[in-house]
Amino acid sequence: MLEIAEKVHDETRQGEAFAPFKEEVNVYRKKFYIESYGCAMNFSDSEIIASILNKEGFGATRNFEDADLIFLNTCSIREKAEQTVRKRLTEFRKVKEARPGLLIGVLGCMAERLKSKLLEEEKLVDIVVGPDAYRSLPGLIEEAETGQKAVNVLLSRDETYADISPVRLDSNGITAFISIMRGCNNMCSFCVVPFTRGRERSRDAVSIVNEARDLFSRGFKEVTLLGQNVDSYYWVNETTNETITFARLMEMVALIDPSLRVRFSTSHPKDITGEVLHTMAKYENICNYIHLPVQSGSTRILQLMNRTYTREWYMAKVKQIKEIVPDCGISADIIAGFCTETEEDHRDTLSIMEYSQYDMSYMFFYSERPGTLAARRYTDDIPEDVKKRRLQEIVELQNRLSLESNKKDIGKTFKVLIEGNSKKNTTEWKGRSSQNKVIVFPKLNNDLKPGDYAWVKVNDCTQATLLGEII
Structure with a gap:
């Protein structure tokens, strides 16, 4: 569950992604406007989409009033994220009423999950495209221009967009995301990602290193290697027969230049290896920071979540991180009020936070997502006021831990x-x-x-x- 934010308990990360370059009105025959919601992978996908559209003669604009195409790259992780997108679509639909030629599209996870509802029942959009179908966008736009509803939400077992050079949207020119894999094989019971992004597949390492090298040559100084579960990255070079693990990939990127920083997200506690940690310790330009989602501190709840590790396993992993990379920063994702959670389970979460001493966390109360294993197997039986109270206690504890962590850095x-x-x-x-x-x-x-x-x-x-x- 990849997420990016500065506020520790925002329920949805959202923002607008735009081109960093000067708009060249005369170069492109039409213009598109795109907003990206949710995880870092969505923002990375928007850069792939921009590249595909540029080649078809579409240029990015910062102003939706100037656009011929409006796209929302969406998130389905939580109900609030979907509500935000629906509200935005309603606003754009009013713009379309005044400009009949305007096309509105929904991309990403929400498109995958709610395709027919968005197109037929609510009639909010003209184009619906899932995360594995962005190459079909030009044809879908042509179809929508004729008045037809255009949709492609087919999932792929091999699409990685490895050959597409992303257009860096709203970039600071210093930091950039590089997608190294897509999809997820971890069937966490609360999560929609396996259903909206498909099965896990790794991008070839040669294209990843080449993209990082190109970014560095253009002045970028930090890359973040992105995946739903980066530690399970696995690719075999058929030319050399070399097996590339995540640790090896990270080393290959770090060796481009000592002044190129390397980050990564997200790690799964069951998969992060000693090899990864020792590689971090070996290279000064691999950042000492790991986002290690815990979700709950209760082994019973972790089993219901299908997280495939126990409380003790997670704590041992935190101990190993601090032994091998002593100054490593650690953050987490935490869910309050999952199905059947008791006060004892909640206290287990608070205590594992204390043990791990997180620098920051992304914190939410449980939001049942239709189609997930939890929605099919369990009853969402924790009252909302209890969820909110437990979340507030988690937030208050994290606020204290964050401040204590920062105070320890004074004088350093x-x-x-x-x-x-x-x-x-x-x-x-x-x-x-x-x-x-x-x-x-x-x-x-x-x-x-x-x-x-x-x-x-x-x-x-x-x-x-x-x-x-x-x-």
């Missing part, structure tokens, strides 16, 4: 990759440490710029941010 010095101006003050830089912590520090009269590294001493902190100075 970190190598920070400058990403750009601080959101609140243009006289300050914002960057991240290897542990994925945001550090803000004053600009000095020097030649530093985004993409440069700076050594920063931490003098103070808030719950979410480290405050420092260049040394």
